[in-house]
Amino acid sequence: MRPMPQGSCPTCDMLWQEYAHAAAEHLNLLMEKPTAMKRRDKAGDDRLAVEIANARQKRESARVAIREHEAEVHDSACGRTAGS
Numbered sequence: 001m002r003p004m005p006q007g008s009c010p011t012c013d014m015l016w017q018e019y020a021h022a023a024a025e026h027l028n029l030l031m032e033k034p035t036a037m038k039r040r041d042k043a044g045d046d047r048l049a050v051e052i053a054n055a056r057q058k059r060e061s062a063r064v065a066i067r068e069h070e071a072e073v074h075d076s077a078c079g080r081t082a083g084s
């Protein structure tokens with residue numbers, strides 16, 4: 001997994017954007033968790049747990065999508081070809 005690419009492949013850009021979005025959402029939910037627990041809001045806490053699980057799932061699929069796209073389209077370890 002390479003760092004955020006600055007390249008010319010629109011699919012990569014889209015996939016990375018999706019991943020970044022999903023990761024941020026997951027993180028936000030994780031940071032909400034202590035607050036929900038402090039409120040002793042059981043229903044809210046359960047709902048948050050489900051949301052966290054969903055967000056993690058989404059993040060994982062986004063990561064898999066990047067891997068698969070890179071393997072399929074960019075093929076090798078050196079990834080996207082510069083120029084040409």
Ligand SMILES: [Zn+2]
Pocket residue numbers: 009010011012013069070073074
């Ligand atoms: Zn690509």
